[in-house]
Amino acid sequence: MPPRSICEAVVRQLWPYLDDAVDESAREMVIAHLEECTMCRSHFEFAQAFLDAVARSRSNAPADDRLRGRVLAALSAEGFSLRT
Amino acid sequence: MTQPARAAATNAAANDARNREFAEAALPHLPSIARVAMALTGSEADADDLVQETFLRAFKHWHTFERGSDCRRWLSTIARNAFLEQRRREARSVAVEDQELESLAAARLHNQARASGVDHMFTRLDLGPAISKAIAALEPPFRDVVVLADVEGFTYEEVAEALSIPVGTVRSRLYRARRHLQEALLQYAIDAGFATSPANPPASDVNRKR
Numbered sequence: 001m002p003p004r005s006i007c008e009a010v011v012r013q014l015w016p017y018l019d020d021a022v023d024e025s026a027r028e029m030v031i032a033h034l035e036e037c038t039m040c041r042s043h044f045e046f047a048q049a050f051l052d053a054v055a056r057s058r059s060n061a062p063a064d065d066r067l068r069g070r071v072l073a074a075l076s077a078e079g080f081s082l083r084t
Numbered sequence: 085m086t087q088p089a090r091a092a093a094t095n096a097a098a099n100d101a102r103n104r105e106f107a108e109a110a111l112p113h114l115p116s117i118a119r120v121a122m123a124l125t126g127s128e129a130d131a132d133d134l135v136q137e138t139f140l141r142a143f144k145h146w147h148t149f150e151r152g153s154d155c156r157r158w159l160s161t162i163a164r165n166a167f168l169e170q171r172r173r174e175a176r177s178v179a180v181e182d183q184e185l186e187s188l189a190a191a192r193l194h195n196q197a198r199a200s201g202v203d204h205m206f207t208r209l210d211l212g213p214a215i216s217k218a219i220a221a222l223e224p225p226f227r228d229v230v231v232l233a234d235v236e237g238f239t240y241e242e243v244a245e246a247l248s249i250p251v252g253t254v255r256s257r258l259y260r261a262r263r264h265l266q267e268a269l270l271q272y273a274i275d276a277g278f279a280t281s282p283a284n285p286p287a288s289d290v291n292r293k294r
Contacts, residue, residue: 014187015259021240046194049206050266054234057215
């Protein structure tokens with residue numbers, strides 16, 4: 001196997017690192033490298049920004065009206081009513 | 085004889101007995117085990133390795149062989165287990181390589197985003213509706229893991245438990261789902277004319293390699 005650059009070795013850990021699913025030695029390797037390599041750091045920051053955006057999409061996801069209607073219908077059959 | 089010398093002599097005698105027994109009971113089944121190994125692996129080289137591994141294991145665990153029972157069956161079981169273990173190991177290493185390639189893909193996608201002038205698409209743009217749409221468009225196995233892990237914040241283990249799939253499968257699907265999402269969102273950002281700066285040439289080692 002050809003030797004890998006440290007950049008490649010670090011970037012290969014991108015998702016596990018961002019998910020906090022790497023062991024201690026891998027984490028230290030990534031942290032030390034990101035301190036000094038702005039290019040790799042920018043990759044990690046971009047990916048983290050993506051994850052943050054996906055997590056935020058939860059709050060502004062449109063309510064699924066069909067599902068909501070179905071649940072409310074089932075609830076109303078049990079005597080529930082929505083008073084606003 | 086001193087105590088250690090006596091113990092050594094006893095050991096040597098026990099070893100002789102074991103060697104003789106093994107030679108008589110186990111080794112004659114080698115041709116049969118070779119056929120089993122060939123059937124399992126489908127290749128002569130792999131079959132030879134498996135036969136060797138089988139007899140090494142058999143010798144190491146000879147004390148567990150029930151005297152008088154069917155030695156050929158015992159050896160076949162060892163061969164089958166060794167084969168299955170090896171296949172699992174290989175599947176795992178393929179999965180790990182696969183997952184690491186997805187991480188590399190994320191860096192490449194970032195380079196594309198930068199080159200397309202949408203480097204800040206996730207911090208400066210409201211992609212919320214586009215993200216929801218892109219998630220909905222994923223194949224169900226990928227959609228489910230990304231919704232549970234990245235939208236709802238489940239850990240890998242929690243997703244694995246909820247969907248009754250192995251943790252390795254969660255990771256593989258999740259990383260792949262992220263790549264599909266990133267690709268879709270990059271395309272969306274470009275199509276929507278969100279490019280904010282002239283394209284910068286990508287300069288990453290990781291990108292140049294490919």
